[in-house]
Amino acid sequence: KQEVTQIPAALSVPEGENLVLNCSFTDSAIYNLQWFRQDPGKGLTSLLLIQSSQREQTSGRLNASLDKSSGRSTLYIAASQPGDSATYLCAVRGNTPLVFGKGTRLSVIA
Amino acid sequence: NAGVMQNPRHLVRRRGQEARLRCSPMKGHSHVYWYRQLPEEGLKFMVYLQKENIIDESGMPKERFSAEFPKEGPSILRIQQVVRGDSAAYFCASSPPTGGEANEQFFGPGTRLTVL
Numbered sequence: 001k002q003e004v005t006q007i008p009a010a011l012s013v014p015e016g017e018n019l020v021l022n023c024s025f026t027d028s029a030i031y032n033l034q035w036f037r038q039d040p041g042k043g044l045t046s047l048l049l050i051q052s053s054q055r056e057q058t059s060g061r062l063n064a065s066l067d068k069s070s071g072r073s074t075l076y077i078a079a080s081q082p083g084d085s086a087t088y089l090c091a092v093r094g095n096t097p098l099v100f101g102k103g104t105r106l107s108v109i110a
Numbered sequence: 111n112a113g114v115m116q117n118p119r120h121l122v123r124r125r126g127q128e129a130r131l132r133c134s135p136m137k138g139h140s141h142v143y144w145y146r147q148l149p150e151e152g153l154k155f156m157v158y159l160q161k162e163n164i165i166d167e168s169g170m171p172k173e174r175f176s177a178e179f180p181k182e183g184p185s186i187l188r189i190q191q192v193v194r195g196d197s198a199a200y201f202c203a204s205s206p207p208t209g210g211e212a213n214e215q216f217f218g219p220g221t222r223l224t225v226l
Contacts, residue, residue: 004152034215041222042219042220043201043219043220044153044217045217046216091153093215096168097143097166098145098153098203098215099155100145100152100153100154101152
């Protein structure tokens with residue numbers, strides 16, 4: 001059974017810092033991995049999708065990497081801004097449609 | 111191209127009533143997924159449907175919950191005889207018919223169900 005873990009559970013950083021969010025999964029037989037952003041009381045916004053054959057994806061200040069063999073992904077956020085404050089969710093697609101981690105709650109302090 | 115639409119956005123029911131949650135997928139998408147987010151917990155997969163077919167319902171509670179995706183109209187998640195433990199945010203996602211399991215899922219804004 002696939003399990004997804006995100007570390008840390010919460011993170012507070014000053015504005016301008018670069019930061020890394022971690023995601024690990026137990027079953028490496030995945031089709032893809034998605035990173036989402038969720039604001040309080042809101043839906044999910046897809047940030048990046050990495051297919052199993054890919055090593056990384058970039059979008060603006062965001063870069064996500066995937067090491068399928070070790071069951072790890074990282075989301076790198078450059079030059080963080082207060083508007084980046086949200087919960088970041090990692091989800092993997094294998095035999096079950098999307099297994100989610102519990103998320104990392106990020107606060108960027110101005 | 112409108113995104114995934116869900117209604118209602120907020121739903122209040124008393125214990126024992128029925129709740130019906132609707133999801134209209136993105137245009138051209140024929141695969142629909144339902145997820146539930148309980149307070150202070152992660153999102154959990156419930157059911158995966160294609161038009162007129164349930165593909166995977168391994169995450170659905172065995173009783174009171176059902177889902178359908180008819181040939182015409184939105185997908186419906188139905189909860190009979192709701193209990194307080196059903197209070198949660200219910201999210202729908204859709205993906206296109208080609209590409210299989212590698213497809214990206216696009217999420218709707220969710221329906222927040224409160225059971226009094």
